[in-house]
Amino acid sequence: DQQVKQNSPSLSVQEGRISILNCDYTNSMFDYFLWYKKYPAEGPTFLISISSIKDKNEDGRFTVFLNKSAKHLSLHIVPSQPGDSAVYFCAASDRGGGSNYKLTFGKGTLLTVNP
Amino acid sequence: DAGITQSPRHKVTETGTPVTLRCHQTENHRYMYWYRQDPGHGLRLIHYSYGVKDTDKGEVSDGYSVSRSKTEDFLLTLESATSSQTSVYFCAIRGGTGANVLTFGAGSRLTVL
Numbered sequence: 001d002q003q004v005k006q007n008s009p010s011l012s013v014q015e016g017r018i019s020i021l022n023c024d025y026t027n028s029m030f031d032y033f034l035w036y037k038k039y040p041a042e043g044p045t046f047l048i049s050i051s052s053i054k055d056k057n058e059d060g061r062f063t064v065f066l067n068k069s070a071k072h073l074s075l076h077i078v079p080s081q082p083g084d085s086a087v088y089f090c091a092a093s094d095r096g097g098g099s100n101y102k103l104t105f106g107k108g109t110l111l112t113v114n115p
Numbered sequence: 116d117a118g119i120t121q122s123p124r125h126k127v128t129e130t131g132t133p134v135t136l137r138c139h140q141t142e143n144h145r146y147m148y149w150y151r152q153d154p155g156h157g158l159r160l161i162h163y164s165y166g167v168k169d170t171d172k173g174e175v176s177d178g179y180s181v182s183r184s185k186t187e188d189f190l191l192t193l194e195s196a197t198s199s200q201t202s203v204y205f206c207a208i209r210g211g212t213g214a215n216v217l218t219f220g221a222g223s224r225l226t227v228l
Binding site for chain 1: 146148150155156157158159160163165166169171173205209211212213215216217218219220221222
C-alpha cells in the first residue's frame with residue numbers, strides 16, 4: 001500500500017513559468033513533509049520541508065503548501081529555471097515515532113524546464 | 116557536507132554471490148539508513164539503524180541484512196545476490212540540514228548478472 005503518492009511521473013514547463021508538483025498521502029500519522037531533488041548519478045538533496053502545524057513554507061523560489069484535510073501537498077517553483085530539471089521526491093514522516101523515525105517517499109516526478 | 120561516503124560506488128557481480136556495501140559517516144550521527152532506488156518505485160527503505168547494534172527493517176528488507184558495530188559504519192549485505200537486487204543503493208543519515216531531514220550519500224550502483 002503506497003502511503004505517499006506522486007501521480008504525475010513527469011512534468012514539462014517553460015523557463016520562467018511556474019512548476020507545480022503534487023503529492024498525496026494516506027497515513028494520518030504523518031506530521032512532517034519534505035521535498036527532495038535528485039540529479040542523475042547523484043544522491044537526493046533536501047529542498048524544503050513543512051510541519052503539519054503550518055500550511056505554507058517558503059524558501060526563495062520554492063514554496064510548499066500543505067492541505068491536511070485533503071492529505072495533499074504541493075511544491076511550487078517560481079520562476080522555473082533549466083537548472084531545476086531533475087526528479088523531485090515527496091517524503092513524509094511521523095516525528096512521534098521515537099526511535100522508529102524514517103522517511104516514506106513517493107515515486108518521484110521528473111521535471112523538465114525548457115529554455 | 117554531512118561526511119557520508121559510500122563504497123563501492125559501482126559494482127558488478129554474479130547471481131548467488133555475497134555483496135557488502137559500506138556507508139561511512141564522519142559526524143557521529145545516531146541514525147543511518149539504507150534505501151534503494153528503482154525506476155517506477157522511487158526510494159524504498161531497506162533497513163535503518165538508530166544506534167550501535169540497534170537496527171530495524173524497512174519495507175523491502177527481504178534478502179538483505181545490516182550491521183552497525185560502530186557509530187560511523189553501517190553495512191548492507193546481500194547474502195546471495197539476485198538480479199532483482201540490481202539497483203542504486205543510497206545511504207542516509209538523520210541530520211545535516213535539520214534534525215528531521217535525511218542527508219544522502221552519492222549512491223552505490225549494483226548490477227547483478
